[in-house]
Amino acid sequence: MELDLMQLVANLGFPAIVTMYLLVRIEGKLDGLSSSINSLSSNINELNNKK
DSSP states (O other): HHHHHHHHHHHOOHHHHHHHHHHHHHHHHHHHHHHHHHHHHHHHHHHHOOO
């Protein structure tokens, strides 16, 4: 694993590796945020329909 990482850094460069790492980490968080926003929207619509 460590050797593979070192080869990636040597071939692509440190900034490219950091960018790819951050994009992968942020993707999961954005999916969770999107799900929460959709749930909130549904709950607000449900509350508005009860009035």
